[in-house]
Amino acid sequence: MMHFNRSKGPLRFRGHEEDPKHNDNLINLEQQPLKTKKYRTFSSKMKIFSPPDSFFAPNWAPGIWVFLITLYLGLLAWIVGLIQSSLPTPLTMEDQSVTDYSESFIGKNAQAYLNSLIKMGPRPVGSEENEIMAPDFLRREISKIKKESNNIQRIIVSDQVVSGSFYINQKPVGYSSYYHNIQNIVVRLSSRNGNSSSAVLVNCHYDTVPGSPGASDDAFHCAVMLELLRILSHSQRPFMHDIIFLFNGAEESGLQASHGFITKHQWAKDVKTFINLEACGAGGKEALFQTGPNCPWLVETYAKTVPHPHGTVMGEELFQSGVIPSDTDFRIFRDFGHIPGMDFANSDNGFVYHTKFDNGKVVFGGSYQHTGENLLALVPAIANSPLLDSVKISEGSMVYFDFLGMFFVQYSKKTGTILNSFFALLSFFTILIQVFKTKKAVGLTSSEVSCIFCGSVASIVIGWVLSFLYILLLTMVLNWANCTQSWYRSFSYHFGLYYCTTMFFCVASPFILSKNSKLSNLHRSIMSSLSTQFIWTIVLLLGTIFGIRSTYLILIFVIPSTLSNLGLMLCRDYKSRTWIVLQLLQSLIPLLMGIGHTITAMTVFIPITNRSGAALNVELAIGILSAATCILTISYLVPLSMFVRHISVLSVFAAAHLIVVVTVLGTRPLPFYEWQSGESGVLQRVPLWHVQREVFGESGETRLSDSGYWVMGMDRSASYLLKESVPEISFAEKATIFCGNELFCALPLYSPRITNFLNGSNWIPGPKPFKESILSIETQISTPTSKIRRIGFVISGPQQMSFMFSPLPGISVQKWSLEADLVSSALLKGRPAYFVFYQRGLDTTDSKSWTFHVDFKIDDNLAVNSNHTVTLGVSGSHINPDYFSEEFKLFIQKFPKWSFVSPRASELKIWEM
Known part of the structure; x- marks a missing residue:
């Protein structure tokens, strides 16, 4: 029987009889003579089955290892995907x-x-x-x-x-x-x-x-x-x-x-x-x-x-x-x-x-x-x-999850805290015992085995950090080259860009940093597994301390390895192939849960990036999410890489990644598409407003009067992908130009949340959407007391309107006639700004006017006869195409088939009174 000498130079075979401490195929925890039976003794009454040599050979060629592990992962992913997508037959x-x-x-x-x-x-x-x-x-x-x-x-x-x-x-x-x-x-x-x-x-x-x-x-x-x-x-x-x-x-x-x-x-x-x-x-x-x-x-x-x-x-x-x-x-x-x-x-x-x-x-x-x-x-x-x-x-809240839809697990958060704490302590105990037994078996001092263990933990963390750093660099390049979101079109791009990268660094770092270790392949693998368990136990404890109920997933990764260690504590000796089988078995449930959660996460979050706004670097977000789920899922398979003879085997991951990167940068695949049937596809969302707006100053002078098309970007690629179909975007102004000085950016918002999506939005000058104003605003000022100024409003317009206001310095809002709590939504030049969205449903003869009042309190230091009290804004929007101008309809038609335009025709007025 042979194993590898890692002390100097390239990897090479040598007989284990030269150094019993480097026996790859047998751990003899109590330095007992080798036994040739097919059963190894747990204790005087307990035995563990050792598979025959033909079952799993640690000295197989590296390509065989990669093929088997990839096949194992692929098979599990296929099974999980099949289970998660299975649905009952509909009854008639x-x-x-x-x-x-x-x-x-x-x-x-x-x-x-x-x-x-x-x-x-x-x-x-x-x-x-x-x-x-x-x-x-x-x-x-x-x-x-x-x-x-x-x-x-x-x-x-x-x-x-x-x-x-x-x-x-x-x-x-x-x-x-x-x-x-x-x-x-x-x-x-x-x-x-x-x-x-x-x-x-x-x-x-x-x-x-x-x-x-x-x-x-x-x-x-x-x-x-x-x-x-x-x-x-x-x-x-x-x-x-x-x-x-x-x-x-x-x-x-x-x-x-x-x-x-x-x-x-x-x-x-x-x-x-x-x-x-x-x-x-x-x-x-x-x-x-x-x-x-x-x-x-x-x-x-x-x-x-x-x-x-x-x-x-x-x-x-x-x-x-x-x-x-x-x-x-x-x-x-x-x-x-x-x-x-x-x-x-x-x-x-x-x-x-x-x-x-x-x-x-x-x-x-x-x-x-x-x-x-x-x-x-x-x-x-x-x-x-x-x-x-x-x-x-x-x-008390609940912790709950299902296992592949087969059964449902639920328990209280308090019970979860107890479970997490118990298994965290038990995990630390079993890690300590296993490290001590490895020290005894190999003949190391306490300081030596401590350094090896800490180095093993560090090598794993370094691999994770390198994965994230490389993904950060990669996403910077993809954003610079305008080649983002290719994974909308195909999972192969997603897998090649991020999963291959993560697997490469997760395997390469511990392999390279431990190859000159005094430990045998088997001991390196054991130490790597214990280090992984140690890291997840730390994460479990931190999640428990911060009250994160989702740490149930980390608990599922800690329990099997802890129980496996407890079993191995009873075992006097075992071969490498026994360890490999145990490692595969104890990683099965974590793998299934990790794959299941990965599929769910990607199913939910990849489409969400299609509507998260241009400010979010969706490439980086998906890259980090992919790396995190990959790290978690394969973490207990990484220790098996210690049996691989050459690091060159990882070139398959690097090659796959390089091919995908070159393909994406070279072909710049369009993320969005519509199926030929015209019945489905991945569409780019484009909220589009045809706007006319007027802003009046303190003296009633017109500070701003213009009209045009407001194109809001819902993802980072919106501007550069649409330019070919809508060339006007190339000459557009930023829609945020008035955000610092005008009430709610001088835009006809239906929700102030939209302000978080304004990065990447464009303003294209254009004709007016309406021949006549669609808004009718009547105001009436009264003074119930010397320090209270009441402004009454009667506003008529479309079925969707917005009312905005911001009291000037020295003025505060005391109350209003609406049932809603009086809470500001934003700040305008350091002053609170309020926003009310109005929606009318069933139209009746008496329903088209919105009547209410707002009471403003004048500060004692401000003159009662002050000319101006508040900055006001009213907008109204039509979503029915019957109200769209012909110019707007023609402009909408310019957008490509792979876009979904949500059009509105709006009017906005802002003034002071």
């Missing part, structure tokens, strides 16, 4: 005639409901499709369900038309929202003989963003809810508590309809918990990504009842951190209704989210069945729970 009405399916969810019915909704086209708030056609459809279908319901069930329908206002503290900028004549279709299902006043709420929204059919967001869930209502209304068993179905008509306008329900509807006081259904992609499996606040029994009920569990607390922590740039009605029910609940969303194919391709063809039939079966189990379980009568927001 013919299936319902079978006894086993008599009370089952019929996916084809839900699909039919969705097709009827999306045939109406886009349904933005205020449109005929949203205010008349969609509500009429829902009423008809609910009426049919009511007629066919079981006699023991009672269905009550409530049409709500509601107005109100509220302040929403979104990240990073909050604002006030005012809504008028917003609609909700509310259905209450209860047992005729029941007398419960408690109810569970199930919520969806049927409105859409302009230009999108909204199949997944959120007609899909409204269709599922209709079928769920039909099935439950046929139930022959009474429900302990009522079930309220809320079909809300204004979510995309800033979560307004849900606020109208939970604060003003007569049934709102009966709601004890809720289930919110949302989407950031098309189809796939709905995931539980928010719960609570602090209501453990909801997660426990979900874990016990649903047939297809899918969710993770990691999504909750990421979403609530603001990393994901969106919000859901969950926030409204939680913050304004003060009730706990659960938030679900579908995230597959996020590229079609809020685009024209969000149609019924991108939602697979199995998605209806998956979501429907889960809700059909979950909703009755909650409705029949005695805990619903006494729901309270208690202390």
